[in-house]
Amino acid sequence: MAEQPxxxxxxxxxxxxxxxxxxxxALRGVSLxxxxxxxxxxxxxxxxxxxSLLNAVAxxxxxxxxxxxxxxxxxxxxxxxxxxxxxxxxxxDPLRGTAPRLTIAENxxxxxxxxxxxxxxxxxxxxxxxxxxxxxxxELGMGLEDRLDTPIGALSGGQRxxxxxxxxxxxxxxxxxxxxxxxxxxxxxxxxxxxLTEDVVRKLKLTTLMVxxxxxxxxxxxxxxxxxxxxxxxxxxxxxxKRRLRAEELLDHFNxxxxxxxxxxxxxxxxxxxxx
Amino acid sequence: xxxxxxxxxxxxxxxxxxxxxxxxxRILGTYDLTADGAFGVGAVVAAALLARGFDPTTATLVAGxxxxxxxxxxxxxxxxxxxxxxxxGILVTTAxxxxxxxxxxxxxxxxxxxxxxxxxxxxxWLAAGLPVGGLELFGTRVSARNLATLIALIPAxxxxxxxxxxxxxxxxxxxxxxxxxxxxMARAVGIDVDAMFVLGLVAANGxxxxxxxxxxQYQSFANIQMSFGNLVTGLGCVILGDALSxxxxxxxxxxxxxxxxxxxxxxxxxxxxxxxxxxxLKLLTALFVLAVLVVPDLVRSRWRARPAEGAQHG
Numbered sequence: 001m002a003e004q005p006x007x008x009x010x011x012x013x014x015x016x017x018x019x020x021x022x023x024x025x026a027l028r029g030v031s032l033x034x035x036x037x038x039x040x041x042x043x044x045x046x047x048x049x050x051x052s053l054l055n056a057v058a059x060x061x062x063x064x065x066x067x068x069x070x071x072x073x074x075x076x077x078x079x080x081x082x083x084x085x086x087x088x089x090x091x092x093d094p095l096r097g098t099a100p101r102l103t104i105a106e107n108x109x110x111x112x113x114x115x116x117x118x119x120x121x122x123x124x125x126x127x128x129x130x131x132x133x134x135x136x137x138x139e140l141g142m143g144l145e146d147r148l149d150t151p152i153g154a155l156s157g158g159q160r161x162x163x164x165x166x167x168x169x170x171x172x173x174x175x176x177x178x179x180x181x182x183x184x185x186x187x188x189x190x191x192x193x194x195x196l197t198e199d200v201v202r203k204l205k206l207t208t209l210m211v212x213x214x215x216x217x218x219x220x221x222x223x224x225x226x227x228x229x230x231x232x233x234x235x236x237x238x239x240x241x242k243r244r245l246r247a248e249e250l251l252d253h254f255n256x257x258x259x260x261x262x263x264x265x266x267x268x269x270x271x272x273x274x275x276x
Numbered sequence: 277x278x279x280x281x282x283x284x285x286x287x288x289x290x291x292x293x294x295x296x297x298x299x300x301x302r303i304l305g306t307y308d309l310t311a312d313g314a315f316g317v318g319a320v321v322a323a324a325l326l327a328r329g330f331d332p333t334t335a336t337l338v339a340g341x342x343x344x345x346x347x348x349x350x351x352x353x354x355x356x357x358x359x360x361x362x363x364x365g366i367l368v369t370t371a372x373x374x375x376x377x378x379x380x381x382x383x384x385x386x387x388x389x390x391x392x393x394x395x396x397x398x399x400x401w402l403a404a405g406l407p408v409g410g411l412e413l414f415g416t417r418v419s420a421r422n423l424a425t426l427i428a429l430i431p432a433x434x435x436x437x438x439x440x441x442x443x444x445x446x447x448x449x450x451x452x453x454x455x456x457x458x459x460x461m462a463r464a465v466g467i468d469v470d471a472m473f474v475l476g477l478v479a480a481n482g483x484x485x486x487x488x489x490x491x492x493q494y495q496s497f498a499n500i501q502m503s504f505g506n507l508v509t510g511l512g513c514v515i516l517g518d519a520l521s522x523x524x525x526x527x528x529x530x531x532x533x534x535x536x537x538x539x540x541x542x543x544x545x546x547x548x549x550x551x552x553x554x555x556x557l558k559l560l561t562a563l564f565v566l567a568v569l570v571v572p573d574l575v576r577s578r579w580r581a582r583p584a585e586g587a588q589h590g
Contacts, residue, residue, distance in 0.1 A: 058464075084466030097464065099457035102450070109447065110454055110465045119447040119467070167465065 004072050006207040007034040007175050012056055012066035026052040027063060028231035039201060039208045041218045043250065044228035045257075050211045053228070054179050057209060059083040070174055085115030088168030090161065090181040090197075097164030100153030104144060104163065107152050108133045111167035136166060140196065158189025162196055169200050176201065178210035182217070194221075215250040225250075229257050277416035283545040285426045287538030288433040289490035290509065294517065294537040295440060295530065296343075296484035297510030302518075302529075303444075304456040304476040309365030310350045311510055313372035314343035314481035316503025318488025320376040323385035323498030332393045336432070336489040343485015344478045346372060351474030369503070376500055384499040385492075393432070393493040397424035425494065432490060433534075436483055441530050443479070452476050453526075484510075505558045512561050513537040515568045 014027040026049045034040055044050040055061035056068055059080035068076045070086045091097050098107050109124045112132070125133075130148070138145040140162050144155075152160060161181060168176060178197065182190035198221065201208050212218060218225050224242055227235035227250070235253055237245050293315060300308035318339040325335035346368050353364035388395075401424035402408060410420040443449040454462040455472035462469050484506070492498040513536045520539070521532025544557060552560070 079468075080463045081466050081468045084464055089464050091460070091464075096458065096460045099454045099461050101457050102454060106450055106453075107461075110450055110462075110467070113447055113451070114466050116466070119451040121443075121446045121448055123445060124447040124450040125445070 003035060005033045005069070006036040006038070006071055007032070007057065007209065008067075008069040008072075009033075009053070009056070010067040010069070012053065012063045012068070014052060014056070014061065014063040014065070025231050027056070027066075030066075030228075030231070030233055032226070032233075034207055034209070036207055037205045038224065039206075039222035040210070040224045040226060041222040042209065042211045042226045042228055043213065043215065043218050044211075045213070045254075047230075048228040049231040050228045051179065052231075054177055054209065054211050057175065058087055058089055058177055086174045087177055088114070088173035088175070089177045090164050090168050090179065092180040092183050094157040094161040094164065094184060097167065098152045098160050101151055103149045103151055104137065104155075105130060105133055105148040107163060108137065108167060108170065111170040114171040114173070136170060137163075140166060156189070158185050158192060161185060161189070161193045165193065165196055165200065169204060169206065172204050172206070174207060176206045176208040178208065178212075180212055181210075183213070197221075215247045215254075218250060219245055219247050227253060227257075277413050277418055278422065279545045279549065280542075281413075281418050281422050281426055283541040284538060285422070285429050285494060286544075287541040288426075288429040288534075289487055289494060290513065290541065291433055291534040291537040292436055292483045292487035292490070293506055294510045294513035294533050294540075295437065296480040296482075296487065297507060298514045298517070298530075298533045299440070299476060299480035299483070301511065302456075302514065303453055304473065304480070306361050306456075306473070306477075307365075308347075308350060308477055308480065309362060309507060310346050310368050310477065310481050311365075311484045311507040312503050312505070313365075313369030314346045314484040315488035315491070315506040316369075316376050316500070317346060317372045318343045318485030319492035319498045319502040320379045320385070320488075321485075322489030323387055323492045324379045326387055326390040326392050326493070327385050329391070331391055332396050332493065336393075336486060336493075339489030340482045340486040343488065344482030346485070347477035347479070347481030348474060350481070351477035355470040355473055373500070373503060376503060380498065380500065384497050387493060387496045387498070392496065393428055393490065394421055394425045394496065397421070397428035400424065400428075429490065429494075436486060437530065437534060440479070440483070441527060444526055448475075452479075505561070508558070508562050508565055509540075511565050513540045515565065516540055 009030060009032040012027045012030045016024040016026055024047070030049070030053055032040070042050045042053060052061055056063045059075070059078055062077060066076070067074055075083055075086065105125055109129060112129060113119055134145045134148060137148065142159060142162060144159065144163070152163065155163070165181070182193050185193060194217065200206070208222070210222065222242070224236070224238040225245060226233050234257070293311065296314070297311055300306055300311070321342045322335040322339035325338055326332065350364045350368045353359040353367065354361045359367070398421040401420050406420065408420060410418050410423055444453060451462065451467045452472045452475060454465070455467060455469045456476065459469050462472070488502060492502065514533055515536070516539050517529070517533035517536025520535050521528045523529060547557070547560070548554060
């Protein structure tokens, strides 16, 4: 018997603003099965549905149709906070993953609670927990272990994103979700966060789903690349095909998709001129 | 001196109101308007129990529970039934108005002759063998009753303040603070933000209810007027507290709110001494809060409108 997939998506479909002029068919039948330790990169333009896919796994989006299974358990309708024990997330916006007025230590103390149903009345920052936090922050190599009592709001975007990544993986999640998590950073910070990501994913053998529009990242990271377009998976590179994948090739595919879109748009424009 | 002792006593008991407003507005980051109703119901519940012969501790604690229940209703209306938070607070406050009238059975509740705090404190003062005539402080005589009340209010307000401070350092308290600070992050680490929101309003209005109970005892009566204007008073104290603590560190901020409330009452005492009509106090408080809220923005937007005049320095 095959190994239990760590993440399984079955025919996810979702439409925003259904029946209005703003109707967006964000997911039009997406299925995916990920083995434990798999690293899948999802590429796509804005509006391709890649973020909706990620949100369906995180629980921010409850899809109109289809199922999300984590380690065999159907979590499709679980509220977001209940899924947090299974899913760790890093957001595109470095401000979203940390609470600015709480200190570094306090933010991380919350992350150590991940997976428990209800926080308790014990001290959040016991000495032993503080030591663990200091050690893990030290591993980032950013000198932040000496600033544990600084409010996170005082840190740079790159530092906050590194902390968010640490928070997402402090208690090993079944699934790690990365939502264009380096897109809002300067190149140096982006490279630093990407390096930390590679390290932690390898070390903890995390099953990872990453969304990006960087082709370079798609080529460099992961063992499978999905290209999404208009709510569907249009390309799927895996195994040796993924290893041979080059950024130029991805770019060519993207240009094809864009040309198809332009053709559609010009056709629509023509029809509009003819009939209106 | 009597005015000073009075200002300190009022500052202490109202600091629980201010901290309730602080928890809702600053920690939870929401515009909870339940404070007026919670303060009033706290005053009336405590008075009704005292009038029936209960001891001040029980009466005050039950009043706190009444305030907490008001907060729970507002929170539940907002999180479960998706009622706008402003409307939810107004609905609860309005409904409590009837409850208050019902508990008062139509008239004010006088507390003289009950075991309300000032009388009980005075008895303890006398039992401890302290001077019957009070003390001579800086050339004025302060009655035993006033001094004993002030001393009794120190633990009455201090214990809830310390408990709040401790609570915010537990993992539950931290989860609550995270909910107010960044909901996205809170959900992502597994915090039930709706439950935390309700809990926050329970804690906030529980303290407001305690404050109302102490206020009624201090004034030696409860009436329906006690349901009005407390939120704005609380906000004024919180703003003063923020200015004192400059927003650094939670412990400092809580201390700042307590000191801000005492400062607020000292300012009120000074205003009354200077001849300001007591009837004008709520108007002045409202104008003060309004000024603090809008003036910094006005100043800033004027700077931004003329960048040539050294906006870089601002």
